[in-house]
Amino acid sequence: MLYTQSAFEITLVLVVVAAACALPGVFLVLRRMALVSDAIGHVLLFGIVLAYFATRDADSPWLLVGAAAAGMLTVVLVELLQRTQLVKADAAVGLAFPALFAAGVLLASVYLRNTHLDIDAVLLGQPELATEPRWWIDGVPVKPLWVMAAVLTLNAALLLLFYKELKLTTFDPGLAAALGFRPGLVHYGLMVTVSVTAVAAFDAVGPVLVVGFFVVPAAAALLLTERLAVVLGVAVLVGAAGAAAGTHLAIRFDTNIAGMVATVLGLIFAGVFVASPGRGLLAQAARRWRQARAFHETMLAVHLFQHENTPAEPDEARTDGLYRHLRWPAGQIAAVVCRAERHGLVRRDGDWLRLTDAGRARARTILVERGA
Amino acid sequence: MTTDTLRSLLDSSALWTVTAGAAGLGLVAGAVGSFAVLRRQSLQGDVISHAALPGLAVAFLLGAREPVFLILGGAVTGWAAMVLVGAVSRRSRVPVDAALGTALSVFFGLGLVLLTYAQRHVPDASRHPLERYLFGQAALLREEDLRVIGYLGAAALALLAAFWKEFKLLSFDADFAASIGRPVRLLDLLLTTLTVTAVVIGLKAVGVVLMTALLIAPAAAARQWTNRLGVMVVLAGLFGAAAGAGGTVFSHLAGGGVPTGPTVVLSATALVVLSLLFGTARGVAWVAIRTRLSPAGGRAPATR
CATH class of the missing domain: 1.10.3470.10 (ABC transporter involved in vitamin B12 uptake, BtuC)
Incomplete structure (x- = not known):
């Protein structure tokens, strides 16, 4: 109509x-x-x-x-x-x-x-x-x-x-x-x-x-950038895009136009909240995931470093004995060892794991930082 | 108005039913709202009530016609909106007030979309005036609505009494509550749920747009008369009931087309103005008199 x-x-x-x-x-x-x-x-x-x-x-x-x-x-x-x-x-x-x-x-x-x-x-x-x-x-x-x-x-x-x-x-x-x-x-x-x-x-x-017209575009823009001038520009773009898309959808489905615009603005906000580069939920989850992986590799390096050149080394550094010392599930240990190897922190030597120079350096950074 | 019309008003049993319902929901809203006001979360109710609209509309579109199911739909989306506001303000740097404004407008917008769609495309929509939920029409309260108000309201008040000590602690010193091992997040969620309950039972009589005032105004009025939480909650409940009943009668006197929401809110606002002036604990006039009478007088020491 x-x-x-x-x-x-x-x-x-x-x-x-x-x-x-x-x-x-x-x-x-x-x-x-x-x-x-x-x-x-x-x-x-x-x-x-x-x-x-x-x-x-x-x-x-x-x-x-x-x-x-x-x-x-x-x-x-x-x-x-x-x-x-x-x-x-x-x-x-x-x-x-x-x-x-x-x-x-x-x-x-x-x-x-x-x-x-x-x-x-x-x-x-x-x-x-x-x-x-x-x-x-x-x-x-x-x-x-x-x-x-x-x-x-x-x-x-x-x-x-x-x-x-x-x-x-x-x-x-x-x-x-x-x-x-x-x-x-x-x-x-x-x-x-x-x-x-x-x-x-x-x-x-x-x-x-x-x-909604005042707040939602501004809130979405704040999730995307931190320079005030850019925030203003992005907010205007978000508002205009939401208005255009919302009006189109409302006419298409024969319903309330202002309500549909608010709904579309809400969807844009939700999308930004989840997927904003560097700040969205996905980026936060990815960051935590990366940190957890890096943490495990570092722990492995520290473990090997602590026992390097000690009498206990043959036992502590055996690949198949690691689960007893680190108390991680076997599957996870295999994955961590694999990644640490790929990242050049450790190398395999028969049944043993040995630290590379890079691995030793990684272990040392964390031990020095904590005053050990 | 002549005494005859007044007498016929008082004789009308339908008016009594409706007024009782409005008083009941005012009682619950006042008591539960006290905690929202003390915790500086007054505008929570604003968001919850606006966010209930899409839930109502979805329930209606799915075929629900009984008040229980419509209310349940409203409760689900109102509650979801508050959970989302919590998530957004914890997991991003959007300030909490902006998160509230976003949730309010987006949910209400979605509600309008669904409501308009239902009005234009659902065959029997004209027999169920959903748009009355916007500004409320107490005259539409039926006996089944009263039963819903009664059961849900009693449940909310019972929970309020059961967790009284915890809610008191949460309202005045949430950090201390957390430090002695009280499940603060869970209690917060429970209190939000009670607010949702108080809001949704009032939707039909007061409407989504103005229900927030019935949470805030009685509590803000009661606060001026006392520095004790128990007294404040009871007083707020009574003020809420008075505003609900008074607003319903005024709307009835003004004639059919006048929505109840505005008359209820204006009744509650009148109570607030009176209390701000004459409240015996902090009211402006009362404090002035006390200062005049005793040289050391002035405002009574606040408990908070």
């Missing part, structure tokens, strides 16, 4: 949304503020509804302003709650946003049943509708794609302008403050950016999934 022209446009909207969210998302994740985006996403509805009561016009751009203001209100409210020291940081977040979200849902479901603000559409996100112009400026329709593109451009421009400030206040707020960089100002600047981006993404994504 949604193929061709409009499918292409929906894909484009979501790709731009994902890219625009990924940029501030990296800093949210690095600053341990991932769930603030969850809170902001939830309270936008409250702001929209209040702004609607004020303007009585579901197409007014003031609704966007109201939504962004609600996002900032939440940030301030959470900080005030924390400052009373009566509730912890996590509970402050968990108290503030459900309350405002509940108020928004309640007001919307009581008073806005028959308006443009279709409650289900607002709550779950309707990218299908995100190609329709929702806002008019002087009678000229503004397509959501243009709004999103403007927000993406704005985020990229802010990032380039304040890259140094963002980087420093994120990784060393103390030093940043000492150098006169005003971490507080950067913090609120970032929060405003997140609010505005969430507002723009709201139509397409809905309040609940916004957090």
Whole structure:
């Protein structure tokens, strides 16, 4: 039903949304503020509804302003709650946003049943509708794609302008403050950016999934690289790829688009978590495996070294006697001897094993290190 | 409202059933949530409840229509999400809050995908309004739902009582608990399981999106009245029950289409605001009065 022209446009909207969210998302994740985006996403509805009561016009751009203001209100409210020291940081977040979200849902479901603000559409996100112009400026329709593109451009421009400030206040707020960089100002600047981006993404994504668009690409990128500039680039790529693939799959199976994008982003994250070179689960397992193998070879070398040129050598160094001394299973001993031979640590001499110079050196390194 | 409509409300036995159910699940959520709040894992419930959605939808797609099986499906995915969050934060450098946000959005997204698919492609889906699980509709609670809430809630509370000492130790000094040989990881998993139980029994009445508040708000409110864990847990249970029952009645008064989740959450939030102001242990107003009365006064010494 949604193929061709409009499918292409929906894909484009979501790709731009994902890219625009990924940029501030990296800093949210690095600053341990991932769930603030969850809170902001939830309270936008409250702001929209209040702004609607004020303007009585579901197409007014003031609704966007109201939504962004609600996002900032939440940030301030959470900080005030924390400052009373009566509730912890996590509970402050968990108290503030459900309350405002509940108020928004309640007001919307009581008073806005028959308006443009279709409650289900607002709550779950309707990218299908995100190609329709929702806002008019002087009678000229503004397509959501243009709004999103403007927000993406704005985020990229802010990032380039304040890259140094963002980087420093994120990784060393103390030093940043000492150098006169005003971490507080950067913090609120970032929060405003997140609010505005969430507002723009709201139509397409809905309040609940916004957090995924901010956090998942950034988390996946952090598993792949550690240079901040590269992390930002990878996050944008992951977000855009997830958006494109997710939209395609959702249209193919005729289901919820934003949900499918979140699912695909999750699959990308899972793939990176398992297979990231050097850091993924597979790389960790491989490293442990290699270490275990090297450890066994070293132990063999140490055993032979300790008894080298002692009266016990004929007994201790016999290949078929090793299992008594090292207490490893016979099969494993055969494998370890084989590898040690291949790596040039030992050589066979009749029934005996003898250390090579390399093997002696290996044994000595570990014994010297441990002060023997 | 006239007294007549009020009387007819009180006479309606359906309302009493539904209110009792909501109070029951509020009781369990408040008591179990106390530990989550004390351990600074308040947002665990947020993730669990969102992550229950795909499980519900899978159970529905597999043909389950009874509340027990739908709830079981939700419990499985909610629990799986927490296990995955634990694995990701232990085995990678993704911070725990980002892991929580990732799990929340990915599982909820998958849930929406399956839910929308079911709505569009399962013939009898329109007779089973699964989307009610998003924001909750206490009016949909049937007697079998109440039985599920009763049995599972009682089991959760019994386990809480049975492992009281261990959970207390885990909440206040997990390192000490580990050093004297308590199986900390296992206890942590058990407590997570209790949270999952408290969340899933509330899904139908309160909904996946707002269930988290029913775990946090009663506990945060109770904390302001006391410095003793036992008192706090009992108080949180009572606050939760009051919020559940109050929210159900408000939603009923407001008319058919109003979801129960928001009214329950707003009731609980009202309790929090009152407690932050007037809580006898730490409330802002109470502390101010005490400071005024006694020169040495001020905030009562916290046990923690």
